[in-house]
Amino acid sequence: MLLIKCPWCGERAESEFAAGGEAGIVRPVNPESLSDEAWGDYLFMRQNKRGLQHEQWQHIHGCRRWFTVYRDTVSYAFQEVAESVREGGAA
Numbered sequence: 001m002l003l004i005k006c007p008w009c010g011e012r013a014e015s016e017f018a019a020g021g022e023a024g025i026v027r028p029v030n031p032e033s034l035s036d037e038a039w040g041d042y043l044f045m046r047q048n049k050r051g052l053q054h055e056q057w058q059h060i061h062g063c064r065r066w067f068t069v070y071r072d073t074v075s076y077a078f079q080e081v082a083e084s085v086r087e088g089g090a091a
C-alpha cells in the first residue's frame with residue numbers, strides 16, 4: 001500500500017487522496033486579451049513529463065485540504081510535500 005503524507009494529517013493510504021493535476025499553473029491576468037490558441041493552452045496543455053513533476057493533491061477522504069507535492073512519475077515516490085494556498089473547490 002502506498003502511503004501519502006498529508007501536511008495536516010500525516011501519512012495515510014493512497015485511497016484517501018485524489019490527484020488534482022499539475023501545480024503552479026497561473027491564470028492569465030487578462031484572459032480576454034489572449035488568442036484562442038493561448039487560452040486553449042492555458043486550459044488544456046499540461047507537461048505530463050517523465051520524472052519529477054509538481055502536482056496538486058487533495059486529501060479528499062480526510063481533511064479535504066489541498067497541498068502540492070513533487071512526485072516522480074516513474075517511481076511514484078512523493079517528495080517535498082507542501083501546504084497549498086488553494087482552499088476547497090473542484091480539482
Ligand SMILES: [Zn+2]
Pocket residue numbers: 006007008009010059062063064065
Ligand atoms: Zn489531511
